[in-house]
Amino acid sequence: MSRPEVDTDVDEFRARSRAWLESTGLDRRDGRCDGRHDVVSVFHDLPHDEELALLERLCAWQRTKHDAGFAAITWPAPYGPGLSPAHEEAFVSEELAWATPGAHELLTVTLNLVAPTLRELASHDLCAELVGPFLRGDQLACQLFSEPGAGSDLANVSTRAVRDGDDWIVTGQKVWSSGAQFAGWGELIARTDPAAPKHSGLTAFMVPLDSPGIDVRPLRQMSGGQSFNEVFLDSVRIPDRYRIGEVGQGWKVALTTLGFERGDSANQALVGGDWRRAFAVAQRTGADRDPLVRQLMAETYVAWRLGAVASARDEKDEAEGRASGAIGSVRKLQWLHRMQSVSDLTREALGADLAVDSGAPDAFEWTQQLLGVPGYRIAGGSDQIQKNIIGERLLGLPAEPRTDRDKPWRETRR
Structure with a gap:
């Protein structure tokens, strides 16, 4: 079936979506969950091999949709057909009637957090290398944001990135990284200038998780699964071409991603x-x-x-x-x-x-x-x-007092 045209009427697009979904060979849902998946767990509680198999099914479905023009529906060329949110809603409502593989937070993070962040803030070359594979489900990316000493106070991250020619050398620890054990890439926030105030001394990177010096360790959660991970970085070399935005603009990148998440x-x-x-x-x-x-x-x-x-x-x-x-x-x-x-x-x-x-x-x-x-x-x-x-x-209420706003990060209490 041909890819949808940009000027497609919403009702026509819905009919086209329905016809395409019927042609995929998927089974219809039985109605028990009104088109939702049947699992009530909030985080996955699957053995490693079963969770990997689920991700592989999800990525295969994402590729099928993408190649038919039904993924990244609101994204402009060259990534998608550039249709309206109403078109996307029409497809999603039709898709819910069919027994698709379900959902996984790692694919959600890749499609709805990391990929749009790159589109907004990354260089043309970095977008050309990664955004397409992310949107098609060929590659998956997790977030490398939180640390043991920087959770809600995310700007307090201490993972260091030091410039070395055309590369950066990164050392530190991240935690609560959903799906990192299955991801090929991570969106990393690191401190590049400890002499600057904490919000100003950060820089963002995309890091290949198979790089030497990276150790991913799953964490057992109280519900039984291992959705979260610790990620240790020991002198990991990241080429500067994988930097997202300008040096020192990592907080802007983090806020952009968090905005998509919320x-x-x-x-x-x-x-x-x-x-x-x-x-x-x-x-x-x-x-x-x-x-x-x-x-x-x-x-x-x-x-x-x-x-x-x-x-x-x-x-x-x-x-x-x-x-x-x-x-x-x-x-x-x-x-x-x-x-x-x-x-x-x-x-x-x-x-x-x-x-x-x-x-x-x-x-x-x-x-x-x-x-x-x-x-x-x-x-x-x-x-x-x-x-x-x-x-x-x-609401325009007065901001909470922040004594560390203008202090160099290295002089703040941690």
Whole structure:
């Protein structure tokens, strides 16, 4: 099938999408999850080989979509057909009816965080080398941002990058890097000028994760999986051509990526269980007859309906060229509220079946939801950081006192 044309009408594009999806040989979903994946876990809990196989299926599907013109739908040439957000929404809504491989945070990070960051800030040559392979699913990239001493205070990173001719020598440690054990590339924030204030002395790079001196160590999480990793860098040599933006502009790069992360509402909707599955649990157990549980059901439904309204507003803003800015922090808190409402409802509906694997259907697996949700209260900036952003940038409240704003980083307390 030919690639979609830029001036395609949305209804025509939807029909074309539906016809193409029918031609792929995929099975239709059975309707249990209204087009969502069947897994309620927030983070993957798969053996290494099974998780790798899932990623391979996802990348194969991404390549199939890309080659048919149904990936990077809103991206301009040469990366995509340059259609509107309405076209993308039309395809996504059609795709949800089919049994695609599901989702994985590493592919999401590659497509929706790293690739658009490169498009906005990287050199032409770096974009030419990496953006196409990322969008097609030929290569995967993780974030190398947080460190043991720099989580919510991300600008406090201490991983050092020292210039050596046309290369940089990088030494340090990163942590909580989702999917790093499967990624070929990492988007790295490193300190290049310790004499500058902490926000000014950073530079961003793309680093091949098979470079000598890199050691990736998966971390076991309390839900049982190993989605996160420590990444150690010992005198890793990175060519300067892999630098993103100007030297000393790493904070701008980090904020750009984090902005994409907080505004990624389309993929947030595919994480964990939704209100429909939670309602099904309450109805199966009879908990929906309890007035307190019914109140939780009402609150959960309202939260998800408001999420749909917010998504529609964001799509309209994007179509009209308005940047989301600090609204991304509002959306992240709203998303977490929706996830937490589902956890609260299923916890009350399941009772002891949630804590013990008694064999009750669709019960014990919800522990993956309850144990995973707290992780997203930290990922992409903690709740407290989001509230600071909302207070200062949206509400115009006075900024918190920052005694280290103008101090050289090497003189600040760490």
